[in-house]
Amino acid sequence: EHILTNLNQVGIKNHLVKRINMREQLVQLVDIIPIEFIVRNIATGSLTKRLGIEDGTVLDYPLIEYCLKNDELEDPLISKEHIIAFKWMDGSELDFVNKKIRRINDFLQGMFRGVGIKLVDFKLEFGRTEKNGKKDIILADEISPDTCRLWDVTTDKKMDKDRFRKNLGNLVEAYQEVAR
Numbered sequence: 001e002h003i004l005t006n007l008n009q010v011g012i013k014n015h016l017v018k019r020i021n022m023r024e025q026l027v028q029l030v031d032i033i034p035i036e037f038i039v040r041n042i043a044t045g046s047l048t049k050r051l052g053i054e055d056g057t058v059l060d061y062p063l064i065e066y067c068l069k070n071d072e073l074e075d076p077l078i079s080k081e082h083i084i085a086f087k088w089m090d091g092s093e094l095d096f097v098n099k100k101i102r103r104i105n106d107f108l109q110g111m112f113r114g115v116g117i118k119l120v121d122f123k124l125e126f127g128r129t130e131k132n133g134k135k136d137i138i139l140a141d142e143i144s145p146d147t148c149r150l151w152d153v154t155t156d157k158k159m160d161k162d163r164f165r166k167n168l169g170n171l172v173e174a175y176q177e178v179a180r
């Protein structure tokens with residue numbers, strides 16, 4: 001909620017409408033685009049496994065990767081050409097979303113860096129909306145330690161879901177620290 005509210009304030013439209021209670025949010029219904037957009041500032045995870053890049057390599061520029069949202073196929077990596085060829089998005093939509101992604105990454109990197117956390121990588125999804133005949137594409141996803149890799153800026157301590165994935169220690173404590 002904190003992140004989505006702040007993104008909204010810097011002009012990144014997203015699906016959060018309002019908090020209903022401590023466990024529920026009212027969100028805007030969208031027609032979700034069937035692509036997971038993975039943004040990487042530091043190489044780790046599936047990227048290092050797939051390409052043999054050294055874990056922790058700082059990338060000169062943020063890298064955007066695309067995965068098809070299909071559990072049966074285990075969300076395969078796809079290219080821009082696949083996205084256009086199979087009409088999951090057209091070229092102008094893809095340019096629009098890529099620009100948003102870079103702004104979101106800049107904003108989040110700054111926000112996390114300000115509290116001593118490196119934003120290593122994260123996943124985003126977007127959805128199509130239509131209001132009074134006006135079409136738009138908005139961010140439609142949670143952004144949390146479940147969907148980001150967050151490392152302590154000095155110690156590289158993992159403060160995200162990798163604690164669970166790799167059995168690195170108490171998950172809740174780390175998530176609470178991020179939230180604080």
Ligand code: TMP
Pocket residue numbers: 038044045046047075121122123146147148149
């Ligand atoms: P990866 O290194 O496993 O490809 O993950 C890259 C980033 O995307 C990492 O921050 C975790 C996030 N992610 C999700 O949130 N959901 C997913 O289904 C996948 C594959 C990755």
